[in-house]
Amino acid sequence: MPKANLRVLDSPSGPFHKAECSVCGETFYVLPEVIEFKEDMLKQFDAHLHNQHRGQWDAMEKRKQRIADENRR
Numbered sequence: 001m002p003k004a005n006l007r008v009l010d011s012p013s014g015p016f017h018k019a020e021c022s023v024c025g026e027t028f029y030v031l032p033e034v035i036e037f038k039e040d041m042l043k044q045f046d047a048h049l050h051n052q053h054r055g056q057w058d059a060m061e062k063r064k065q066r067i068a069d070e071n072r073r
Protein backbone atom coordinates (compact mmCIF):
# COMPACT_ATOMS: atom_id res chain seq x y z
CA MET A 1 0.00 0.00 0.00
CA PRO A 2 1.65 3.27 -1.08
CA LYS A 3 1.84 6.06 1.42
CA ALA A 4 -0.84 8.72 1.04
CA ASN A 5 0.47 12.25 0.68
CA LEU A 6 -1.29 15.55 0.34
CA ARG A 7 -0.57 16.79 -3.17
CA VAL A 8 -1.16 20.50 -3.45
CA LEU A 9 -2.76 21.50 -6.75
CA ASP A 10 -2.82 24.81 -8.59
CA SER A 11 -5.78 26.89 -7.61
CA PRO A 12 -6.84 30.40 -8.60
CA SER A 13 -7.40 31.05 -4.89
CA GLY A 14 -3.73 30.39 -4.11
CA PRO A 15 -1.62 27.58 -2.70
CA PHE A 16 -3.20 25.19 -0.19
CA HIS A 17 -6.72 25.94 -1.41
CA LYS A 18 -6.95 22.84 -3.55
CA ALA A 19 -5.17 19.53 -3.06
CA GLU A 20 -5.62 15.84 -3.61
CA CYS A 21 -4.75 12.58 -1.90
CA SER A 22 -1.87 10.93 -3.78
CA VAL A 23 -3.34 7.46 -3.23
CA CYS A 24 -7.08 7.69 -3.91
CA GLY A 25 -7.20 11.07 -5.68
CA GLU A 26 -9.86 12.55 -3.44
CA THR A 27 -9.79 16.35 -3.74
CA PHE A 28 -9.88 18.82 -0.87
CA TYR A 29 -10.93 22.43 -1.11
CA VAL A 30 -10.54 25.38 1.19
CA LEU A 31 -12.67 28.43 0.55
CA PRO A 32 -10.66 31.55 -0.47
CA GLU A 33 -11.94 33.52 2.52
CA VAL A 34 -10.53 31.06 5.06
CA ILE A 35 -7.59 32.76 6.79
CA GLU A 36 -6.14 29.61 8.38
CA PHE A 37 -6.28 27.86 4.99
CA LYS A 38 -3.18 25.74 5.47
CA GLU A 39 -4.29 24.44 8.86
CA ASP A 40 -7.76 23.84 7.44
CA MET A 41 -6.33 21.85 4.53
CA LEU A 42 -4.10 19.74 6.81
CA LYS A 43 -7.05 19.14 9.12
CA GLN A 44 -9.15 17.90 6.21
CA PHE A 45 -6.36 15.59 5.10
CA ASP A 46 -5.89 14.28 8.63
CA ALA A 47 -9.61 13.45 8.80
CA HIS A 48 -9.33 11.78 5.38
CA LEU A 49 -6.43 9.61 6.55
CA HIS A 50 -8.44 8.71 9.63
CA ASN A 51 -11.44 7.63 7.55
CA GLN A 52 -9.85 6.20 4.41
CA HIS A 53 -6.27 5.19 5.25
CA ARG A 54 -6.61 4.09 8.84
CA GLY A 55 -3.37 2.05 8.90
CA GLN A 56 -1.31 5.07 7.95
CA TRP A 57 -3.18 7.28 10.40
CA ASP A 58 -2.52 4.82 13.23
CA ALA A 59 1.20 4.68 12.35
CA MET A 60 1.34 8.48 12.28
CA GLU A 61 -0.33 8.73 15.69
CA LYS A 62 2.13 6.22 17.14
CA ARG A 63 5.06 8.24 15.79
CA LYS A 64 3.59 11.48 17.20
CA GLN A 65 3.13 9.76 20.54
CA ARG A 66 6.74 8.55 20.55
CA ILE A 67 8.07 12.03 19.76
CA ALA A 68 5.90 13.48 22.55
CA ASP A 69 7.24 10.87 24.97
CA GLU A 70 10.83 11.65 24.02
CA ASN A 71 10.28 15.38 24.45
CA ARG A 72 8.93 14.83 27.94
CA ARG A 73 12.19 13.23 29.12
Ligand SMILES: [Zn+2]
Nearest residue numbers: 021023024052
Ligand atom coordinates in the same frame (compact mmCIF):
# COMPACT_ATOMS: atom_id res chain seq x y z
ZN1 LIG B 1 -6.89 9.01 0.11
